[in-house]
Amino acid sequence: MIRLMIIDDHPLVAGGIAMMLKDEPGLLIAENVTTAAEALFYLSENTPDIILLDLNLPDMDGMRLCGEIRKTNSVSRIIALTSTNESSIIAQFLKFGGNGYLLKNMEREELLSAVSQVLKGKIYLSTAAGEKLLEQFTGVDAAIGAVPVLTRREKEVLTLLDKGLTGPQIAENLFISHYTVETHRKNLMQKLNVNNLQQLLRISREYRLLG
Amino acid sequence: MIRLMIIDDHPLVAGGIAMMLKDEPGLLIAENVTTAAEALFYLSENTPDIILLDLNLPDMDGMRLCGEIRKTNSVSRIIALTSTNESSIIAQFLKFGGNGYLLKNMEREELLSAVSQVLKGKIYLSTAAGEKLLEQFTGVDAAIGAVPVLTRREKEVLTLLDKGLTGPQIAENLFISHYTVETHRKNLMQKLNVNNLQQLLRISREYRLLG
DNA sequence: CTAAAAATACCTGAATGGAGGTAGTGCATC
DNA sequence: GATGCACTACCTCCATTCAGGTATTTTTAG
Numbered sequence: 001m002i003r004l005m006i007i008d009d010h011p012l013v014a015g016g017i018a019m020m021l022k023d024e025p026g027l028l029i030a031e032n033v034t035t036a037a038e039a040l041f042y043l044s045e046n047t048p049d050i051i052l053l054d055l056n057l058p059d060m061d062g063m064r065l066c067g068e069i070r071k072t073n074s075v076s077r078i079i080a081l082t083s084t085n086e087s088s089i090i091a092q093f094l095k096f097g098g099n100g101y102l103l104k105n106m107e108r109e110e111l112l113s114a115v116s117q118v119l120k121g122k123i124y125l126s127t128a129a130g131e132k133l134l135e136q137f138t139g140v141d142a143a144i145g146a147v148p149v150l151t152r153r154e155k156e157v158l159t160l161l162d163k164g165l166t167g168p169q170i171a172e173n174l175f176i177s178h179y180t181v182e183t184h185r186k187n188l189m190q191k192l193n194v195n196n197l198q199q200l201l202r203i204s205r206e207y208r209l210l211g
Numbered sequence: 212m213i214r215l216m217i218i219d220d221h222p223l224v225a226g227g228i229a230m231m232l233k234d235e236p237g238l239l240i241a242e243n244v245t246t247a248a249e250a251l252f253y254l255s256e257n258t259p260d261i262i263l264l265d266l267n268l269p270d271m272d273g274m275r276l277c278g279e280i281r282k283t284n285s286v287s288r289i290i291a292l293t294s295t296n297e298s299s300i301i302a303q304f305l306k307f308g309g310n311g312y313l314l315k316n317m318e319r320e321e322l323l324s325a326v327s328q329v330l331k332g333k334i335y336l337s338t339a340a341g342e343k344l345l346e347q348f349t350g351v352d353a354a355i356g357a358v359p360v361l362t363r364r365e366k367e368v369l370t371l372l373d374k375g376l377t378g379p380q381i382a383e384n385l386f387i388s389h390y391t392v393e394t395h396r397k398n399l400m401q402k403l404n405v406n407n408l409q410q411l412l413r414i415s416r417e418y419r420l421l422g
Numbered sequence: 423c424t425a426a427a428a429a430t431a432c433c434t435g436a437a438t439g440g441a442g443g444t445a446g447t448g449c450a451t452c
Numbered sequence: 453g454a455t456g457c458a459c460t461a462c463c464t465c466c467a468t469t470c471a472g473g474t475a476t477t478t479t480t481a482g
Contacts, residue, residue, distance in 0.1 A: 011318055012316070013227060017226070104223050106222070162413075163409075163413075167438065167439070177462080189441095196375055196439085196440075391431060393469080393470085400470080
């Protein structure tokens with residue numbers, strides 16, 4: 001019997017998965033939690049065969065949770081669930097010890113196929129996701145997974161920039177000189193390798209550096 | 212027997228809803244389609260009591276579909292389903308003849324409550340959604356639901372702006388003068404009542420004017 | 423056909439953004 | 453106690469954006 005665990009705060013998703021699997025005799029949904037904290041607690045005493053992990057959890061980034069799980073558990077196969085296809089996330093997720101990536105618009109067959117693939121030790125990527133990843137590989141080395149680390153201050157500035165504030169306005173807001181704001185912005189642009197604000201915000205969203 | 216119809220391209224969602232309702236004797240999922248075209252076809256010959264409508268359909272904007280449905284059917288209660296809480300959408304959806312608004316992270320109880328409310332002729336708004344709507348009402352008249360109509364060219368410019376191109380670059384791209392691009396941008400900013408590019412793109416996303 | 427809407431082009435001046443620096447201070451870790 | 457990092461601040465120069473116009477030509481709809 002294959003024991004399956006679902007980590008997702010959407011009852012709808014958990015229900016949908018249960019529905020998809022209800023006629024599969026070999027599969028059992030062993031546990032169903034809605035937060036990272038609950039997940040870690042359960043996993044401290046259990047080892048499911050498959051973990052379906054929503055990347056958008058309320059209390060912790062799914063990516064980090066995957067890393068946390070891997071510190072003590074290297075046997076469960078972890079499959080990420082997301083609603084949008086964010087290609088830059090995939091490689092990162094795999095680096096954190098993930099085994100597969102599914103989009104929430106999947107069909108029943110895709111779910112079953114993903115489960116059987118990862119159990120065989122293979123990596124399963126949702127079709128659309130896989131294509132996007134390949135696109136990246138074909139373009140140079142592309143520095144995949146190299147998600148830049150931002151400092152506290154940089155994140156603050158980034159958030160305010162995203163809200164549509166101008167440099168001087170941010171300066172007022174943070175009680176610093178507008179020169180300093182420009183420096184932070186410059187560093188951000190350099191770290192993310194872009195050359196204007198729109199691209200900065202675009203990439204930031206992709207890398208989940210913004211709420 | 213209350214007949215329910217689901218319009219959603221995510222099998223997961225349909226399955227989840229089925230799961231939530233499976234122990235409700237008075238409710239029956241009469242039909243389950245994944246595209247606007249199928250929906251209109253089914254509705255040309257049937258009149259379910261409740262329609263659960265995903266606002267993010269592949270072939271048509273859910274908002275417009277709601278309007279289409281209302282041209283020939285004014286009795287079915289239509290409840291919108293979305294994953295993100297976009298407050299500016301709600302009032303618009305109600306104007307198009309919608310009866311309720313549910314977030315996909317709802318609990319079973321919320322779904323049941325929404326169904327019973329709209330059947331009584333009331334408007335049901337997902338708690339979080341309702342609060343946001345109230346926020347808007349408290350701020351002046353706020354011109355809710357007055358979603359600006361953009362011209363073809365304005366949309367093109369908007370899309371390119373979102374991609375991070377500068378004015379001059381867009382000019383090259385569209386084979387027009389950069390002055391013209393600026394004019395379009397100015398008109399866009401005026402229509403959406405903002406005063407810089409970041410805010411323009413932000414609002415545009417909220418109003419679903421961008422892919 | 424005609425009026426309205428959309429698309430086009432142009433101008434100016436002030437403000438902001440972007441690329442390129444330099445440099446001091448505090449803090450941690452090594 | 454030195455090296456590195458984060459944060460801070462400042463400067464210049466040029467490109468772009470923004471706010472305020474005006475105005476002609478195409479489309480579109482009635």
